[in-house]
Amino acid sequence: MNKVQTYSLFTDFDIDLFKAGKHFRLYEKLGAHLIEVDGVKGVYFAVWAPSARTVSVVGDFNYWIQGEHPLQVRWDSSGIWEGFIPGIEQGTTYKYKIQSNNGGIITEKADPFAFYCEKPPHTASVIWDLDYKWKDKKWMETRKEHNDLDKPYSVYEVHLGSWKRHGEENRFLTYLEYAEDLVNYVKETGFTHVEFMPVMEYPYDPSWGYQLVGYFAPTSRFGNPQDFMVLVDKLHQAGIGVILDWVPSHFPEDAHGLGFFDGSNLFEHPDRRKGYHPDWKSLVFNYGRNEVRSFLISNALFWLHHYHIDGLRVDAVASMLYLDYSREEGEWEPNEFGGRENLDTISFLKDFNEAVYSNYDGVQTIAEESTSFPMVSRPTFNGGLGFGMKWMMGWMHDTLEYFQKETVYRKYHQNDLTFSMTYTYTENFMLPLSHDEVVYGKRSIAGRMPGDEWQKFANLRLLYGYMFTHPGTKLLFMGSEFGQSAEWDFQNSLDWHLLQYPFHNGIKKTITKLNKLYKTEPALHEKQFSPEGFEWINYSDHENAVMSYIRKGNDPKDNLIIVLNFTQVVRENYRIGITRPGKLIEIFNSDDADFGGSGVKNDKNVFVENNPYDGKEYSAILTLPPLSAVVYKIDDTKL
Template sequence: MHALDLGRCNRPFDWLGPHRHGEEWYIGTVAHGAAAVEIVLSDGRTRPAQRCAEGVFIAVLPGRPGGYTADSYRLRIQWPTGKDTICDPYAFAPLLTEGTLRAFHAGELSRPGDLLGAHVLHIGDTTGVHFSVWAPNAQRVSVVGDFNQWDGRRHVMRRHEQEGLWEIFIPHVRAGALYKFELLDRHGTLLPLKADPMARQTEMPPATASVVAAPLTITWHDASWIEHRASMEFDYAPLSIYEVHVGSWQWDEHGRPLTWDALAKRLIPYVQAQGFTHIELLPVSEYPFGGSWGYQPIAMYAPTARLGTPDAFARFVDSCHVAGIGVIVDWVSAHFPSDEHGLRDFDGTALYEHSDPREGVHQDWDTLIYNYGRHEVRQFLLGSAVEWIRHFHIDGLRVDAVASMLYRDYSRAEGEWIPNKHGGRENLEAIAFLQELNATIAREHAGILVMAEESTAWPGVTRRIDQGGLGFNYKWNMGWMHDCLRYMQRDPLYRRYHHDDLTFGMVYAYSEKFVLPLSHDEVVHGKGSLIARMPGDRWQQFANLRAFYGFMWGHPGKKLLFMGGEFAQQREWHHDRPLDWHLLDDPLHRGMQQLVGDLNRLLIHEPALHRASHDPEGFQWVVGDDTHNSVYAFLRYGGEHVPPILVVCNFTPEVRHRYRVGVPEGGIWRELCNTDSGHYGGSNLGNGGQLHADANGQHGQPYSLELLLPPLATLILRPDRSEA
């Protein structure tokens, strides 16, 4: 009784609830602070319970056929403020089945979020919440919340010894209730209250409680979208991604970030007008520290409360799909923050992380590394990934910091890391996890894109798993991005000496399937904005960036641009400020925005720009060695019967007159895009919209065009076969 009274009994179901003793039954309950407790039988009769310790009451009842079950009695508790008549949580049988327990322990529970965490259930005539949590090394686990005065003695959970799972069904708790888990470690020490790792909803930060989530009530309207997605061959389709930090994209009239519902009304039409095919959201799993931008999540199953409810997030995704826009979510499986209410030392031991800091601590970010070798941890992460796809209908995951997962010595000096079992630096458990992640998604969810932010030369990131690869659909091409931005930052006078910064990417362009990223990482930490990194006076800065966008959209690879880049945001991005939308009052910024929209529409409407992004047959250098003039020209092909596209870039402020470029076809070639157009803020030099290719062969091609190359500009041309 003393242990029950103190909340230190780890087998409360052995004592509380109904139990037979000879011919009699007794019912035990814990109700600290109660003046009296009585048992109310289903026929209306009552029996008083005797106080056996300060908060422990026991009632003795006569025997009856079938004994006493959850529906045969109620507890009537007299509190100082009034009476409660409730179902007894200790009268309910366990809900986790032997099969479920075995599957969990083996790491084979495909949807752990459906069974663990907090779920509103109806058992007979009783509505309540079933709570369950993994804490194998805890001496005792309780549910505490606003329904029991956060008193850990009230609802001590049932332990499943072998699997380390704890569970309890608490009647009368409703969706919206706040809760956490209170744990005693193996030594009986009280730990800081822990948020539910499987929570599907959380309090608004900086508050840290989990919230009992109601089932989604959304009526989905995206069946045709999902059907089309399942049959989509993305390698041959246009893919242009608008990367968004939703908290700083745009604020409302009260100076607050837009909610999901407000974003649906503003962001979706904007993305449509700009011609992007997908939105990529910086992580929206709940995270405590706003300055992490979501990359240190603490609730891997819950959309952040900063922007609305889970239902509101689901409505946003549904609205995107109705508008023909896909949704990709940044997903962080590389590490987690060390906040005391999170996963760190969850049950008093290194449960989700490694115990040795040489394996378990990210020195760069002061975060903790998941132990991918534990079945339960791997299952937790896989379940999260599938949850976002299945529960919220998202179209893809961009897996963050993959390089840090692959290498045991990532950002570590000699002696600061532990080799794998073969003595190597590869993290074999993380590799197996990533392969299982990609195999699971490909097998169970057709048409979902999984992208890797992987910054090293790890071979086979997008290679098939059965061929030894990791199985990602795409890899961010960080090398291409660094080379190109390094080139573009140079004074045009010196670019001739660094010509291969723009050509080198084609040496390895088909070693993986790439996304070309101009992401949030390129406009933070003192790097400045994209436009601020361009050399020259103001006009030249805009011309340089326009020319670079033309080169990028013409180059093989899928496209990604961080918000603000489309209208040349001038200051460095900050997560606590909205973008500077007033800049669109300036014709140069407005012209940049129009150019990006036009490039996206070209990408979609011109098969040669998207059909063969990952096929060497889809690209051919025409001029790749004109270092003196800093001119580049290449052809893009989309297969038989598809008109080729010619891209010509002049990365100097000098106008090039009568510049000959070889092409494969004669006749009229139309100028589809000229980044120097007056519509975009350029000097409006060009070729009058079209010109004729004559039989003067050049650069190994049977025909050639005599072009006027505008200063700091990219031209995109296509033969007009209707004139043939």
């Protein structure tokens, strides 16, 4: 095997950007790149290791012998080691053997910029190119029309290791199998987007992918990088957007990972009060170090560029924002102004969002942020963090708490539901019923519903009816769309056999209808982040446990009337206020017999009366089905 030759992909400008924390295409420079130099094919290697005394590439091509292929450190104090090794081909496994200046410590590390990794439990990086001929031109040219904040955004959250498994051997599906089965299913049920829990390479299955070591590599559990591109491509061709969970908040201490990379605290903050996460027993990035900022933002843009990803949901933002997160008194140090906010994180997140939105049109960033930190989803030029959306954790907690109550007690707790409207428009909120809500003894969403079997499923249909008519975008974890009974188990497939039972199949039909309603009714999405898009009819009928409201679009003729009955009592002759004359047309009823409901409905002709009520000029008398969400439109064409 030929020895290392001097070669560089870096310009002086690249180094300046890197040192300034402003190089957002580092994946084109650092890592391992198949190139040709003077007519000779091979691989250019470059790795950042400023505390290293020596760095050599080891792999199956040199029997993993240290020193056989040493890299050279650049003269510019960037800490980058590089070199060209002729003859190495795609599929070659390798690592970096690093001897540190700090006491001669030797580490053997996977490449932080590797495009592909060995299948766990093996830990080497793999030489790979990212060549692929995309077929999603139509989607990419029009995706802004799908992803804007005034468009329907119904997200199906998927864990690739457990959505479906194959046969008695319980093996994973491949990316290519998902490109058929998952794409067809999502298209059938009508979700607009899929969100994948982390697909970046991770060593430990029980982490669900949230402890990353290969930030630039889709996990090899399900196939190679091009196979994952096929999955994204097929989703796009079916008109479905793709969101990835992204984890810039922490990383594991695995020996081959980023931790103590060159014998120093390179990626992690050197102060354990800022550099160690006590909940997850993991390391925290040093957001104040410019080179780390370049690494992270480059990683975000890498997925948008090479994999055509349409959005990034940023995990655990709250843990990044607060210096005292999960820390007791004395375990954290205030910022320079005496506060608990991590100023480096705030600056980093603003830079990240500005980089995403300035470089890629028609994408969104979404923050999983569980506190009242202000202006998370407001533009940076207005003082915000710059995210497109934020998870509405308060809505999720209050709603599930309410729905778990027996119906006889609900009249005492209606404020649990109405409270969300006091702060709904402070952020661009996404309503999440995510994976975190169906594990660790919390039970499945269906399993939380009270009552007998009929009531449980009626409550679940009502919950989804409420969710889809509440302002904000939507996210539902896999299995919840057919009423999975058991908690989520990452080691096994969803319980697809349940779809043979009418109640479970009815939940799937309900979600399919709600997704269609959300997409086709402008009032449910055009003003979903504006107070102009919502008006109460009556939120104070605690005694009957009934709520009613109006959702509004740009055209008043598109307005919808929603009536929710949170008990199993059929409410006859129930009067609600109406804003204009006409005839009420029922367009959705969660109690429909086709969904597994009792089939209670109003006559086809429910005329609006010239009789003021609920502070409105008109009113109508309805029959409210048990445990139901009913949606009406006003037909005034014959007036």
